[in-house]
Amino acid sequence: MKPLLIISLFLSQACLAQESLMQLGQTVAWHSANAKDRAISIQEELQKADQYFNSWMGVQPEYQLYVLSPEDWKKYAHPQIIYGMPHYNGKGQLIVAAEDNIFWKRNTPSLDRLSQESAKQMKETYGNPPSLMSAFDLLAIHELGHVYQQKAGMVKQRNWLNELLCNILLHTYLAENHEERIPNILVFAKSNIEAFPPDRLKYTALKDFDEKYNELGTQHPDNYGWYQCQFHAKAGDIYDSIGEEGVKKLWNTLLSLKTLLPDEELNQVLYSVHPGLEKVLKEW
Secondary structure: OOOOOOOOOOOOHHHHHHOOOEEOOOOOEEEOOOOHHHHHHHHHHHHHHHHHHHHHHOOOOOOEEEEEOHHHHHHHOOOOOOOOOOEEOOOOEEEEEOOOOHHHHHOOOOHHHOOHHHHHHHHHHHOOOOOOHHHHHHHHHHHHHHHHHHHHOOOOOOHHHHHHHHHHHHHHHHHHHOHHHHHHHHHHHHHHHHHOOHHHOOOOOHHHHHHOHHHHHHHOHHHHHHHHHHHHHHHHHHHHHHHHHHHHHHHHHHHHOOOOOOHHHHHHHHHHHOHHHHHHHHOO
C-alpha cells in the first residue's frame, strides 16, 4: 500500500548500506538485522512477480526492497507514514515492515464483529488469534505495480485509479501463478470491510480519496487502509469479470492516455475495456 510521496532526503544506496542495513546476497533487497528470512521470502515473490509483469508489459524497472525493523523504519521510511504501512517512495525503494505491529493488529478485523463464516475464514487463513503478516507481505507486489506505472510513463489519471490498478495487478499475478494464495489478501480485505467501525471513517467517497490522498496516507492510515481493502475486493471482482486478457487491455488502455481526462471521458474509456469493469466501478 502506497501513497506515492517523493522523498527528497533519501540517502544514496551506498550510504544506506554503510549504516544499519544488510544486503541480501547480490540481490536488490536490504533488510534490518533480524529480518533476513522475511527479506528472502518477500524478495523471491517480488522477483517472480517482476518476471510475470515484464513478460507482457515489456517494461524493466529498477527497484530496491527494504524490509525494516521499527528502528530502521525511522531512518529510511517516510517520516509521516506509520510503521507497517508498505509504501513506494517514488525513487525506487519499496519499503515494508519486518515485524508484526500495532498498525496491522489495529486493522485486524474483530472476530466478534464478523459473520460466523467470515470469522471462520479469518482463523483458517491467518491463525487464531489472526496475524496479517501473510497479507501485508504480498503488498510489496502492489508497490511493485507503482514502479511499473512510473517506469512505463503512465499518466496518473486519478489517485484511486492508480491504487486500484496496482491491486488488480497483484490479484492477477496471484490468480495466474499462485491461486492458492488469493485468500491471503482477499479474506482480510473483505473481513475488514465487513467489520470496520464506521466511527473510524473520516472519508469514504472516491472523490475524497483522490483529493485527500496524502492526508489519508499520513494522518488517517486506518481510513487509508479501509480504502485499500475496498480496492482489493473490487480488484478480485474485476479480474473474475475480465480475466488476464482484460487486465492486459486495461493496462495498455491506461498507458495510451497521454493527458488527464475529465471524469465522464475517463469513465467511458474505462467502461470500453470490458462491461464487467463498468459494473464494478459503478457499485462504489
